Amino acid sequence: MPNTPNIYYPKELSWLSFNQRVLQEAADINNPIIERIRFLGIYSNNMDEFYRVRVADVKRKIYIHLNEGELEEAELTKLLMERIQKKVLGMTKDFDRIHSNVVKGLARYNIFLLGEEDLNDYHTQWLSHYFKNKILRHIAPVLLNKKVKLLSRLNDFATYLYVGIHKDDKAIAYATIEVPSQNMSRFVVIPPEKSRKKKYIILLDDIIRLNLESIFKGFIEFDTLEAFSFKMTRDSEYSLNDEIDESYVDKMSESMKQRLIAEPVRVVHDSRMPSDMLKDLKKRLKISSFDSLISSGPYRNFKDFIGFPNVGRTYLENQELPALTSKDFSDYDTVFDAITAKDILLHYPYHRFLHVTEFIRQAAFDPSVKHIRLNIYRVASQSRVISSLIDAVDNGKKVTVVVELRARFDEEANIQWSKKMTDAGVQVVFGMHALKIHSKLCVVTREEKGQLINYAHFGTGNFNEKTAKIYTDFSLFTRNQELANEAEAVFTFIQQPYRRQKFQHLQVSPLNARTKIQALVRQEIQNANEGLKAEITLKINNLDDKLLIDDLYKASQAGVIIKAIIRGMCSLVPGVKGLSENISVISVVDRFLEHPRVMVFENAGDTKMFISSADWMTRNMDFRIEVGCPIYDEDLKHRIMDILHIQFNDTLKARVIDKQQTNHYVTRGNRKNLRSQTEIYRYLKAVEKDKNV
Helix, strand or coil: CCCHHHHHHCCHHHHHHHHHHHHHHHHHHCHHHHHHHHHHHHHHHHHHHHHHHHHHHHHHHHHHHHHHHHHHHHHHHHHHHHHHHHHHHHHHHHHHHHHHHHHHHHCCCCCEEHHHHHHHHEEEEEEHHHHHHHHHHHCEEECCCCCHHHHCCCCCCCCCEEEEEEEEEEEEEEEEEECCCCCCCEEEEEECCCCCCCEEEEEEEHHHHCCHHHHHHHCCCCCCCEEEEEEEEEECCCCCCCCCCCHHHHHHHHHHHHHCCCCCCEEEEEECCCCHHHHHHHHHCCCCCEEEEEECCCCCCCHHHCCCCCCHHHHCCCCCCEEEECCHCCCCCCCHHHHHHHCEEEEEEEEEEEEHHHHHHEEEEEHCCEEEEEEECCCCCCCCHHHHHHHHCCCCCEEEEEEECCCCHHHHHHHHHHHHHHHCCCCECCCCCCCECCCCEEEEEEECEEEEEEEEEEEEECCCCHHHHHHEEEEEEEEEHHHHHHHHHHEEEEEEEECCCCCCCCEEEECCCCHHHHHHHHHHHHHHHCCCCCCCEEECCCCCCCCHHHHHHHHHHHHHEEEEECCCCCECCCCCCCCCCCCCEECCCCCCCCEEEEEEEEHCCEEEEEEECCCCCCCHHHCEEEEEEEEHHHHHHHHHHHHHHHHHHCCCCEEEEECCCCCCEEECCCCCCCCCHHHHHHHHHHHEECCCC
């Protein structure tokens, strides 16, 4: 397979195409208006992470290539950076246009997002009182001088106002003010003056701007003040030092400090900021030619809009889909009786995550349970899972928890959880220095009739009660001892990597996942060459591993039909004659974040199916511990295939991933409107109802 750039779509640009799909949801007038403005928040939050991770990585590569004298590679990487910046600028214009349309749309429902220019005397007086009594206590302006190192003082997750202090018609000083959205809601609802029908909302940013004089008066002489918002995004990368006398937790704590002083990769500012003020800001932040300086509307940190309040009617936001109770669990007295009866598959958020927390809660006090093992990557801030694990220790059980301290942006929380569990008597394991642990495993060992029996949970998502309400994921519960014992062996591998482990059933990165997947693809190629039915069906979040992409290209050329649902990055280029004409890819973006990883291989009629924690990315195959589990129960296979079939027939929220990744919607033709997430809920509701018959 020729390793030429034109057969791999750049993953960074592909990620931007994914975020364009999020922006499409904000633009979609068929979505409730409150959900549209929340999608603007999701888009903004995604873009922050894109710069912290992806753009920072590209910038780092430019410097490395230049430092190593690799001029050709440096130029290619610079061209990629230029393409990124060009695409972001276009998306920023789209964002501003959609934001303006959404604000107008809110007004049609008597919800008014006010700016300073929209305020009357009543608003001004009420806001002045509110500022003095609620906001001022959180304001701590920083007057900028030569001693102040602004770059080291800025919080990557905050919005700031850059304040120009003027006297005698010239700027005599500058200051910064952090908008205190960590201490209070960014959105302030102004009580009605007369009509209760109209609802008025104003941002903290504007309230502070409105009251600038009361902040500085008496402390500094000025004639006028002006303030414009800005936000900085840093490189999120960090390194671990090699001092052997430091604990892993201490090393991670130190690495978090590195992130706090990392260089900026993006500065977004109010387009109205005067040129002299912008020049001063750039100088203080040491903006390089490889950093992105983006001008936009007056508000920064739009991620807060994820929590935009609905002060109107309930129909202005998505109506709740009540999570389903699994009869496979509820028909039995204990979770262990239920899992003994048959393998159980849950699909969140359609099913209740309570079944997972109940599995761990019952294990915590069941006298027959001897040992609980669990992976933690991301958990909720108020985690019932961890509370149950601590309860298990109190009940005299052995509890082993593998904590991934390098879960991006959750590092600090995981450090604190590790300390809390260690203090409670949990055996906390940090795994291997070189490999992130991303598997979603729980193994409960019970003594039954004098034998130790393992019960296992294999998941595509985290043990997180909060995200389970907005991420779609699969969980498999099984008492199959071959699977459950191999799950236990994964924990042994993590704790004792020098001991050789054999996995006949599971796909375990970095040990055998890649080779097992490649063998499955090769089998489909062989079946196609022999005239047998050959198909591969994938549902993953990201696809950027070139070796696996090459395998799919070879399969396509052999006549294997490949259908994929890829939510995010897709470096594979589908539909290229002679290369990938048998590959079709769609992406579904809707109210829930699509998160499961599923692989289905036709295998000449003897279907092989797996759910996995791993995307088809190089990092997941080679640099993380991931687990893919086969689905052996035929009923569960059919259920997963039905769910995939529903998504492939989505006519409302599915986009075609084509050669240019233009994000056009799937053509409906003469098919009925079908919104797959809503249809999957109906399907699973019917499945649970049928179990009652």
